[in-house]
Amino acid sequence: MCAAAESGPVWPKPESSEPERRGIRFEIAVVLVVTFGLSGASAALSLLESALSPGGVGGQTVALNPSRAAQSTIDLFFQLLSVARLLGWAALGLYLLWRSGIAPHAIGLVRRLRWQADVLPGLVLAAVIGIPGLGLYLVAHALGVSVTIVPSSLEHWWRLPVLVLSAWANAAAEEVLVVGYLITRLRALGWSENRSLLASALLRGSYHLYQGLGGGVGNLVMGLIFGRYWQHTNRLWPLLLAHAIIDSVAYIGYTFLHGHVSWLP
Numbered sequence: 001m002c003a004a005a006e007s008g009p010v011w012p013k014p015e016s017s018e019p020e021r022r023g024i025r026f027e028i029a030v031v032l033v034v035t036f037g038l039s040g041a042s043a044a045l046s047l048l049e050s051a052l053s054p055g056g057v058g059g060q061t062v063a064l065n066p067s068r069a070a071q072s073t074i075d076l077f078f079q080l081l082s083v084a085r086l087l088g089w090a091a092l093g094l095y096l097l098w099r100s101g102i103a104p105h106a107i108g109l110v111r112r113l114r115w116q117a118d119v120l121p122g123l124v125l126a127a128v129i130g131i132p133g134l135g136l137y138l139v140a141h142a143l144g145v146s147v148t149i150v151p152s153s154l155e156h157w158w159r160l161p162v163l164v165l166s167a168w169a170n171a172a173a174e175e176v177l178v179v180g181y182l183i184t185r186l187r188a189l190g191w192s193e194n195r196s197l198l199a200s201a202l203l204r205g206s207y208h209l210y211q212g213l214g215g216g217v218g219n220l221v222m223g224l225i226f227g228r229y230w231q232h233t234n235r236l237w238p239l240l241l242a243h244a245i246i247d248s249v250a251y252i253g254y255t256f257l258h259g260h261v262s263w264l265p
Helices: 018-034 036-052 070-098 115-144 159-188 193-206 215-231 237-257
Strands: 061-063 148-150
Touching: 018 036, 018 070, 018 159, 036 070, 036 159, 036 193, 036 215, 070 115, 115 215, 115 237, 159 193, 159 215, 159 237, 215 237
Parallel strands: 061 148
Antiparallel strands: none
């Protein structure tokens, strides 16, 4: 185990010179434009469009993992490209931190997972977020403030492994960039832990607004819980595991339960 991971959260010193601070601000802006920041703006527009459409937000349907092509092999490659893009976003965040002297283990991505420090907390976080999250979605959908979410519309024989890959890619991109990268870079600008946490959670909520207000609020709360956990433990693996489990259960569970249970929209 790396000593940096055992010693607690990393607190990089705020950059003293204005050119350095300006460079970090520019870096953050570029990263957000090419990743989740632009996704947040797009999601907000999607929410506005849904609200103005006939039937309102509750009358809209959104597919999270739609089929991209009629031909199975081409569709598979499209899905794998989406996975690669998300993993590339995570790699970008790790690379930029590494270039500034912060190695992956310093933000909690240690090489060897531990049951009590990583796996067990990941399972607990998945339950704490996933179960109430499902309830929030069902309530929001019933109230008409959430779109109907279709976690997967894939029908090909390879759909299950690809859905799991997609879940892990989503987890890697979001937790590395939105938690590990963003909060660390905001610390370097001298932001307080609470202010950094709020910025991270608001970003997470923003790019889920396409799901409706329920999805935005639910992911805002998830961001607050995940971000605060990371700030206190400096362990990123529990967030990755929890996120991947939540998405995997949602994707695969929908595949098997849709049309067989009355409570699932």
